[in-house]
Amino acid sequence: MERNKKKAIVLAVIVMIGFVLGRLAVRAFLNMLLGGTLFGGNIL
């Protein structure tokens, strides 16, 4: 049970990091084409 809980937490953290980095990557790409800042304004 404890092991499964740890597994779920680790997976959730990986999902969150991947999701945030995916959005940031698109923002960085659009900024490169159109201009803009990587942080500030919209949350992601």
Added chain:
Amino acid sequence: MSKRQRIIPVWLGILVFLVAFIAGAVSKFAIQPSWAKEYSAKWSDEIGTLTTDLPYGEGDEQKFDLYLPKDNSREAYGLAVYLHAGGFTSGDKSDDRDMLAWLCKKGYVAAGINYTLARDLGGVSSNGASVYTQSNEIKAAIPEVIKAAAAAGYPIDKMTIAGGSAGHALAMIYSYRDAKEAPVPVVFTFGAVGPSCFYREDWDCYGMTGEDEQSYQITMAMFSAMLGELIPIERVKDGSYLEMMKPISAMEWITPDAPPTVVAYGTYDRVQSFKASLRLKAALEKNGVDFRYFEMPHSGHGLQNDSRIQKQWIMAIDKYLDKYMPL
């Protein structure tokens, strides 16, 4: 190390990360702010009648789409024209169908107008198309749009003209340069990220600002292409190119009679000059025009990073439409 591997195998961690990364990237396009739905519509016969590709000239691209609202009982209608983006070299009136559908749903006769696209902006276009010829096409199209609406039973008594980027530039030229010759009063103009003037010191995004031969050459090539006429390099050097650029410099035509205006620009715009928009703002202020200017301080040409201010901008457009184009 062995303990971590026992909890999550490395391959599973990588796979989950990749799936989440792709989902995050897709979500950037797929998830729109909830408020955006209020200012956009999917076209359907419930909204009205759409007639596409009505000609206003002999050219292949000289066509417009006419959106007529369901209610045809009114004595007169406001016309809302929206001009497409695309750097003067690409794009199509169908790109703005959701915006035009929204305007039609509000009760306006709406129109998307195509114009002859320039083949490139690296020199005078091989097909002769330029911002100047495009602005004249729009000027020629408006009376035809109004005639077509009247013929369909929708007489027009006032209009607004708007657009995005290149379309915004053309909308501003019509509003400030040509409105006095319009068949009906131009009571409002709106849009985003359209270039309004061509002071080369503003155009650092294309490397025009230096006092060297390369900067002069870039200025000459790009501005000549936009104007559709070769600007001698001497005129770039002595600054008199600005007189030549006046026909396509909307800002230069602003007078106290200019229509109310709502615009938005991104501070970090890499496609057109943000600094030029500050001259537009100053000209509107100086002439006492009723206007709203929205600066998106984290965005570029796509206004992509400032959703909160984008909402304020579209709400201002809606408010100005209600004020100057009452139904």
